[in-house]
Amino acid sequence: MKKYATTLGLLLLGLTFLKSQSLHQSVLLQYDKQIDDIIRQMTLEEKIEMLHAKHMFTSAGVPRLGIADMIYADGPFGIREEMQPDGWAGLGWEKDKATFFPTGSALAATWSPELAYAYGTGMAAEARRRGKDMLLGPAINIQRIPTGGRTYEYLSEDPFLSSRLSVAYTQGVQDNGVAVCLKHFALNNQENNRGTVNVIIGERAMREIYLPPFEAAVVEADAYGVMAAYNKVNGWWCAENDLLLNQILRKEWGFAGMVISDWSGTHSTVDAINHGLNVEMPTKQFLGAALLDSVKAGIVSEAVINERVKEILRVRMAIKPIPAEEANQIMTSQPAQQKIAYDVASKSIVLLKNEGVLPLDLSRKPVIAVIGANATQIMATGGLGAGVKTLYEVTPLAGLQDRIGDKAELRYAQGYVPVVYRWGRRTPEQIEKEQQENDIKSKQLAKEAIEIASQADLVLFVGGDNRAVETEGRDRETIELPSGQDDLIRQIAEVNNNIVTVLVSGAPNDLKVVQPISKALLISWFNGSEGGHALADVLLGNIAPGGRLPFSLPVNLKDSPAYALGNYPQGDKGGDVFANLVSESASSGKAKQSESDPNAAYYSEESLVGYRWFDTKKIPVMYPFGYGLTYTQFAYSGLKIEQDTYASDEVISLSVEVQNTGGRPADEVVQVYVHRIDGSVAWPEKELKAFARVSLQAGEKQTVQLNVPVKGLRYWDETSHAWKDDLCNIELLVGASSGDIRLTRKVTLH
Ligand code: BGC
Numbered sequence: 001m002k003k004y005a006t007t008l009g010l011l012l013l014g015l016t017f018l019k020s021q022s023l024h025q026s027v028l029l030q031y032d033k034q035i036d037d038i039i040r041q042m043t044l045e046e047k048i049e050m051l052h053a054k055h056m057f058t059s060a061g062v063p064r065l066g067i068a069d070m071i072y073a074d075g076p077f078g079i080r081e082e083m084q085p086d087g088w089a090g091l092g093w094e095k096d097k098a099t100f101f102p103t104g105s106a107l108a109a110t111w112s113p114e115l116a117y118a119y120g121t122g123m124a125a126e127a128r129r130r131g132k133d134m135l136l137g138p139a140i141n142i143q144r145i146p147t148g149g150r151t152y153e154y155l156s157e158d159p160f161l162s163s164r165l166s167v168a169y170t171q172g173v174q175d176n177g178v179a180v181c182l183k184h185f186a187l188n189n190q191e192n193n194r195g196t197v198n199v200i201i202g203e204r205a206m207r208e209i210y211l212p213p214f215e216a217a218v219v220e221a222d223a224y225g226v227m228a229a230y231n232k233v234n235g236w237w238c239a240e241n242d243l244l245l246n247q248i249l250r251k252e253w254g255f256a257g258m259v260i261s262d263w264s265g266t267h268s269t270v271d272a273i274n275h276g277l278n279v280e281m282p283t284k285q286f287l288g289a290a291l292l293d294s295v296k297a298g299i300v301s302e303a304v305i306n307e308r309v310k311e312i313l314r315v316r317m318a319i320k321p322i323p324a325e326e327a328n329q330i331m332t333s334q335p336a337q338q339k340i341a342y343d344v345a346s347k348s349i350v351l352l353k354n355e356g357v358l359p360l361d362l363s364r365k366p367v368i369a370v371i372g373a374n375a376t377q378i379m380a381t382g383g384l385g386a387g388v389k390t391l392y393e394v395t396p397l398a399g400l401q402d403r404i405g406d407k408a409e410l411r412y413a414q415g416y417v418p419v420v421y422r423w424g425r426r427t428p429e430q431i432e433k434e435q436q437e438n439d440i441k442s443k444q445l446a447k448e449a450i451e452i453a454s455q456a457d458l459v460l461f462v463g464g465d466n467r468a469v470e471t472e473g474r475d476r477e478t479i480e481l482p483s484g485q486d487d488l489i490r491q492i493a494e495v496n497n498n499i500v501t502v503l504v505s506g507a508p509n510d511l512k513v514v515q516p517i518s519k520a521l522l523i524s525w526f527n528g529s530e531g532g533h534a535l536a537d538v539l540l541g542n543i544a545p546g547g548r549l550p551f552s553l554p555v556n557l558k559d560s561p562a563y564a565l566g567n568y569p570q571g572d573k574g575g576d577v578f579a580n581l582v583s584e585s586a587s588s589g590k591a592k593q594s595e596s597d598p599n600a601a602y603y604s605e606e607s608l609v610g611y612r613w614f615d616t617k618k619i620p621v622m623y624p625f626g627y628g629l630t631y632t633q634f635a636y637s638g639l640k641i642e643q644d645t646y647a648s649d650e651v652i653s654l655s656v657e658v659q660n661t662g663g664r665p666a667d668e669v670v671q672v673y674v675h676r677i678d679g680s681v682a683w684p685e686k687e688l689k690a691f692a693r694v695s696l697q698a699g700e701k702q703t704v705q706l707n708v709p710v711k712g713l714r715y716w717d718e719t720s721h722a723w724k725d726d727l728c729n730i731e732l733l734v735g736a737s738s739g740d741i742r743l744t745r746k747v748t749l750h
Contacts, residue, residue, distance in 0.1 A: 120172020152506020359541025399532025632662025
């Protein structure tokens with residue numbers, strides 16, 4: 001009897017444990033029987049052929065059995081142009097011109113899963129038109145450092161916001177017949193040394209901050225593909241990381257799809273295949289002949305090969321291949337997708353400051369001096385990495401001209417020399433010569449700009465970074481505005497202090513100079529094909545600004561966590577990633593790096609990333625996470641929570657009245673943060689746990705309903721290696737940003 005009771009107890013415990021795990025059943029599993037039949041008919045050689053690249057963006061199917069190749073496309077913010085099968089040079093086609101969608105941080109600034117879903121449908125439609133099976137996106141790494149070269153591609157510093165958008169983006173793509181490839185799994189949070197860096201991180205920060213967007217997209221949206229990142233995590237390359245690929249992704253989350261390496265990011269044969277990599281891209285150095293030999297020699301079992309092949313075939317079964325003759329029949333970019341690009345762009349622009357100058361008043365036909373290279377610069381391409389050969393891109397100046405017509409006089413001056421991306425190395429003499437030429441040119445450009453500013457009613461300064469400044473393969477050294485923009489704007493202010501500044505950047509900038517000088521300040525992102533129209537519509541008040549910061553804007557770069565703790569930068573080995581990759585593939589050691597190693601990235605700030613750090617450490621920021629103004633105000637009242645106490649399997653449902661108290665329709669993003677009053681473990685000061693973007697007419701009041709599952713408040717316990725409830729008193733903080741909490745309510749978790 002006692003034995004029976006113990007068994008029953010264990011069974012119940014097991015069931016409870018299982019219930020607390022994310023039991024995700026992928027739809028991909030439905031093909032398994034069919035796939036087993038296919039695998040039985042395949043030769044070992046045919047199986048191995050599927051496990052590495054066939055071409056730069058293709059991996060093989062099984063022609064003999066009618067199984068099509070898998071065709072990949074970058075991603076994440078537009079379908080990349082057609083390139084030579086085995087090179088990076090474009091084919092010079094006409095019909096491969098795609099829609100340039102706003103990049104990741106712009107999408108995240110909408111705080112809108114609905115728009116992220118629409119974005120995914122747009123990417124999928126264009127991918128299908130081009131015959132692609134798997135989109136290399138979304139890119140969902142956490143923006144850990146403000147200088148990260150790919151911050152513009154990634155979504156947010158916050159795992160919750162990133163998760164909600166990753167899920168919606170993934171659903172939008174996969175509901176329309178294309179597989180996603182979530183990238184870069186995992187902890188690819190910097191570009192300097194990305195091909196050699198070893199991220200040293202504790203379990204809790206990894207689980208609570210860096211993995212959730214991937215987990216959510218797998219568990220909630222059944223993502224079919226994952227790209228292993230270039231870096232190492234705790235000593236193991238991501239493309240041969242058993243913990244990440246086999247244990248967490250597959251066993252814990254129930255991922256049933258395929259893992260591909262990042263381009264030239266595979267480092268071994270036996271470990272890679274055993275530890276969960278399906279396809280080596282875009283090479284066959286490790287999972288080609290070397291793998292075949294390893295199987296024949298009995299070092300790798302054919303059962304593992306079958307498993308890896310099966311995982312690929314599941315995706316192949318779920319994604320209907322497009323016959324070559326049906327692809328590329330019409331122009332990739334079509335009006336329906338251009339409209340999505342406009343919708344996202346127009347809702348992403350963040351208004352940081354407005355001393356009554358916006359929306360622009362054109363009633364007296366003002367003279368507007370538009371100053372800055374970013375007013376005319378294309379952001380679809382530039383720098384290293386995937387760009388979009390876009391059908392068109394409306395620049396800020398073109399957008400203003402289209403929308404303003406003859407209602408104002410626009411006079412343009414470039415103002416400064418923009419940074420240009422240079423391939424290859426240059427000699428010190430070349431660098432110095434270029435510097436001298438730039439200095440002369442800059443003085444001339446500044447002179448012209450000051451001249452037109454002095455004659456204008458208003459200066460519209462359009463600056464920020466560009467795609468050469470923010471680029472794959474290299475982090476920024478600073479967040480200062482490049483090309484001497486601070487100096488230029490100071491000089492402009494001496495002749496005309498009616499300045500509206502627009503920053504076209506994908507990542508944080510230092511605003512210490514520009515903020516006090518500008519009467520209004522906006523971030524309009526790398527905002528896609530329709531970015532210029534969206535910006536003009538916001539400036540003119542055709543639409544009220546509705547974007548909110550997806551990251552904190554620090555006062556000083558050195559205030560941000562990884563910098564403050566000396567965790568970043570680790571060394572001076574930035575620069576050309578491909579140079580790094582060559583040297584690194586020569587040595588595939590996975591010994592733990594020593595502390596002095598410039599390739600060791602210590603994440604000792606743990607979970608205190610972004611606002612979690614600034615709030616907890618009480619460090620002032622320039623603008624907080626979640627911040628953004630509009631052309632009206634919102635009043636918050638009547639916070640209601642159904643119960644005072646909640647059990648661990650319940651959902652805290654709250655409602656709040658939000659009223660637009662101004663005279664124009666606008667959107668508000670209601671944000672719910674959780675503060676632990678008496679937690680049993682250390683917690684950040686507060687964490688985002690729910691949000692809703694709502695549209696309100698002038699004067700309109702709405703009841704906004706928000707849900708916070710108690711399950712979402714768990715912490716990762718490093719001793720038992722499992723999620724645990726911290727049943728304590730918490731405070732729900734409802735507000736308009738992480739720095740603007742309007743209503744609070746205490747709740748007890750039991
Ligand atoms: C990038 C990936 C990209 C791949 C193929 C790599 O360098 O890290 O994001 O998908 O190249 O272009």
